[in-house]
Amino acid sequence: MQVTPVIAIFDAGKTNKKLFLFDENYRIVYEKSARFIETVDEDGFPCENLESLRLSVFDSLSEIFRLKQFKVMAVNFSTYGASFVYVDENGRPLTPLYNYLKEYPDHLSKYLYDTYGGESQFAADTASPVLGSLNSGLQLFRLKNEQPEKFAQLKYALHLPQYLSFLLSGSYYSDITSIGCHTALWNFDDNDYHQWIKKEGIAPKLAQLKDTEEVLNAIFPGNDYKVGIGLHDSSAALIPYLVSFSEPFILISTGTWCISMNPFNQSPLTGDELKDDCLCYLQYQGKPVKASRLFAGYEHEQHVKRIAEHFGTDVIRFRSIPYDPQVIGKLQHHIPQSKASDPLQKESIFKTRDLHIFENETEAYHQLMLDIMHQQVHSTNLVLQGTAVKRIFVDGGFSKNAVYMNLLSAVFPGVEVFAASMAQATAIGAALAIHSSWNTKALPGDIIELKHYSPGKAVTV
Template identity: 40%
Template sequence: MKKTVTAVFDIGKTNKKFFLFDSEFQEVYREYIQFDEITDEDGHPTEDLSALRNWLKTVFDRILKTEKYEIKAINFSSYGASLVHLDENRDVIFPLYNYTKSIPQDIIDSFYDKYGPEEDFHQKTGSSSSGMLNAGMQLYWLKNTKPEVFKKIRYSLHLPQYLSFVFTGIPLSEYTSIGCHTSLWDFEKKDYHDWVYAENLDQMLPPIVSTETSINMNYNGKRIKIGVGIHDSSAALLPYVRSLKKQFILISTGTWSIALNPFVERTLSKKDVAGDCINYMRINGKPVKSARLFLGNEYSIQVKKLTEHYGVDKDYHKTIMFEPETHYELVKEFEKMFHWESIDDPDMPAETNLPYHSFDHAYHQLMMELVLLQVESIKSAKGKMTIEKLFVDGGFSDNDVYIHLLSHHFRTMELRTTDSSLGSALGAAICISDTQLNSKFLKKNYSMKKHIPFIAK
């Protein structure tokens, strides 16, 4: 007898994942793949959208034919700040521009000259000036630098909604993708910001539907409920919001480490904006006060350098456990030694200088410095609120040194980690189900672990 399942594609910058969950949201199947990046017309690396689309269709069609599973629903979670443009025939206008691509300063200046002042704009839109990371700015940049491409656009889809479009052919928008630092949304008036209408961008942004919307379709002869997709950080947050009664902060870690506080009732203050806080959005349109840190990206850069410098295996860093004695040695006369390549830190040295003979010592130093940045990020998201629970999911939930150091800095908070690979995918599955979650859900489904701070000398 076939097992009834919900399918989820969870598309990260590096890993593309496919999951099947049973009716209890237990994972029953998974597969991963990675694609080599291609380059856009300017030579900047970007997502191979054709390879991704082909993989989506191939995997799903193969699973549909299996005798083992009966797919009743499918949904999609993915990273944000990425728009897929369709022409009037609903064909993709390539390429998908990478959010790491830079925008000329004169374009950014002209935008704020028109629609600033900058601080007020960021308060209203819950964003910071982050170039292509503001998806709205991508459209403004296209309109002003590549008008021949811009003229072809009939619809601009956020990446999670494009993944859904691959299966439904219906272009849609939803709150979590619009609300993730796009600079498109005015959180005060709960609508697109005035600048979107002034530039006529609203005409190429598809109709907004609830994130919980699903489309019942006949797909390859099967009746399937197809979700509209969800931004990965909002997806990771959803199971916690649905199953916990007490207030908490979730640190969703990966390429970006994002401290998410879903319990704010107001728009960002000037102090929040100055502290580099932004808003994400819950599936009901409510703001989520957040602080972003390019932690995973910087970690990868620095670990690669350390691996080469100390001549260890490229996966050696994954084996290192927290060593209290090493921490004690380093903390006695602690000073910052790393120069970051993708994080701005006014206190970092002009260049990296490591006096250590062993990779393990240098690695502990690296993690101590990165966690100091993480601590400030969490404090920004928390503000003056009294919050006692801290959850970590994503890649760093498996990093023993990171977790020990974090629990040390937040000794008065209850710190728990959850299974590192399921957060966004499970959230996407829950989003299109009618299931009510209770307080035991996280413990049962997320392999949750409680962490006790170590005793410092």
């Protein structure tokens, strides 16, 4: 029987946990998914069931090691960010895996901001908008102040990807993609931890940084395989594009959030950009990526339900509405639109639209996308302006939306716009990060499928 060399990737999202096996051509040859029932922390707030996740890693690996048609050469991890596992000297978790949506105490954040230059300066230094528990460094500061006995027992605070790596390698490391993503831990100007980490006694609780491309020896039984140290999922999803394209580009990753990422923009964040939900994070090679966020996927989902209810149709209808430039022209001529000078808001103005002014659901939907595109242009321009970018790639849900894609190409006529499709970009990115440690073949050049959208009649939003 022919045995296929593979890499195993655990891709742990907030909701779905997936395991993939990729062959040396980065084709999926095995996949498995699971969802765990959440547990609660000591305050009754929902949180990840860490024990279920730990056992799932062990059980899943044991299962694939029994599959004789595969030889696992390496294992790596990509997970959601802003989540610390606090382990004692024996590697056992000391606390629940606290939820990054949990409200953060005002007096603790106020102390940090007041002590270290003020809120604006602190946010600028760390390239981290003020996000409460989403700034995972603040979670560690909270543990020190609210649970000093647990903090005293703490060996290391490991971001979730590095905790999963520890389970298989027995080694404690930190990773730059997790440390450098809206954590309030990293000073982007100094390219080092922020001074508060050292002055507040946090530094000894952070494991040594290790290069994301390096691998560790495994202690979990199986064949002779290597273990990666894991990556933050947003950074992992960008890797296939960095590997495939050398000319400057922006990737708009669309889902619940639409995140515009520019790996070719290293300009410092301004106060206004931070207020508009801009941030910087560090990609797997340690270089800054300027990014802006928009809650457009969530907004789209909510308003589609509203339109469907009003016009008595099914939400499925809106999965494949074709782009109609004549409808766009009619709407722009007869209905007041947002102005380019309008400030970026958290929501588009569609929430104020009276649906009775539209003849049918097609008109209403096109107006929704016009209003979302007004927001998208603002958001993307925050990371685009002043750079040499000539290409925009869109992946995720909106890459399959003809109205969104055609509008995007119309509002950025000087930039080539592509819908990108790739099976499991985050998992592939985690595999590519340690390519040389498991794969005997050259890096593939055909991982990403592209569909070009030619700009039609210019659209002003």
